[in-house]
Amino acid sequence: EPEVTQTPSHQVTQMGQEVILRCVPISNHLYFYWYRQILGQKVEFLVSFYNNEISEKSEIFDDQFSVERPDGSNFTLKIRSTKLEDSAMYFCASRAQGTATGELFFGEGSRLTVL
Amino acid sequence: DAKTTQPNSMESNEEEPVHLPCNHSTISGTDYIHWYRQLPSQGPEYVIHGLTSNVNNRMASLAIAEDRKSSTLILHRATLRDAAVYYCILRDYNTDKLIFGTGTRLQVFP
Numbered sequence: 001e002p003e004v005t006q007t008p009s010h011q012v013t014q015m016g017q018e019v020i021l022r023c024v025p026i027s028n029h030l031y032f033y034w035y036r037q038i039l040g041q042k043v044e045f046l047v048s049f050y051n052n053e054i055s056e057k058s059e060i061f062d063d064q065f066s067v068e069r070p071d072g073s074n075f076t077l078k079i080r081s082t083k084l085e086d087s088a089m090y091f092c093a094s095r096a097q098g099t100a101t102g103e104l105f106f107g108e109g110s111r112l113t114v115l
Numbered sequence: 116d117a118k119t120t121q122p123n124s125m126e127s128n129e130e131e132p133v134h135l136p137c138n139h140s141t142i143s144g145t146d147y148i149h150w151y152r153q154l155p156s157q158g159p160e161y162v163i164h165g166l167t168s169n170v171n172n173r174m175a176s177l178a179i180a181e182d183r184k185s186s187t188l189i190l191h192r193a194t195l196r197d198a199a200v201y202y203c204i205l206r207d208y209n210t211d212k213l214i215f216g217t218g219t220r221l222q223v224f225p
């Protein structure tokens with residue numbers, strides 16, 4: 001069964017450092033998302049991406065965050081200068097074309113720990 | 116975003132049916148009712164979704180009230196692997212994001 005894969009599974013970084021989290025969405029999917037979950041809290045929407053553009057973003061997704069689809073298979077989330085409060089599990093998700101109301105497929109997540 | 120209300124937790128025994136309720140009294144005409152679940156240490160997983168009619172798939176059934184102000188996710192025979200947090204989410208047709216609440220933590224006992 002096709003799946004969304006994410007790397008790294010866990011990254012530890014120092015405050016102020018740049019971090020890039022990588023995702024390989026399901027191959028024929030065209031809609032991509034990042035969500036995050038701080039330990040013990042709700043899953044929160046960060047950003048949605050389609051046709052090489054951000055289609056929606058939340059208030060969390062400020063200028064420190066960016067997304068990119070550099071090569072047609074990877075979808076990345078960059079945090080320019082990490083803060084302690086960025087420590088969370090980050091989930092990538094993707095959706096197929098023509099399923100506007102349908103399911104998102106989530107990866108297993110990348111745990112980011114900022115020290 | 117339209118809000119849903121779910122019990123914090125529920126319990127079931129293995130091989131018994133489970134009915135997970137969700138209230139969404141402020142649902143609008145363009146809101147689809149989605150259910151996702153999150154197993155321990157994993158990402159959310161799609162379960163089922165519907166608009167007005169009841170829906171069945173290999174994982175579960177979704178029963179939607181006639182006035183659409185509530186719905187029930189039905190697991191026909193709970194297994195230990197069904198222990199998870201179940202999220203009832205209203206997704207507006209005009210937006211592409213899911214707003215997760217706190218969900219219902221389902222415990223399944225052998």
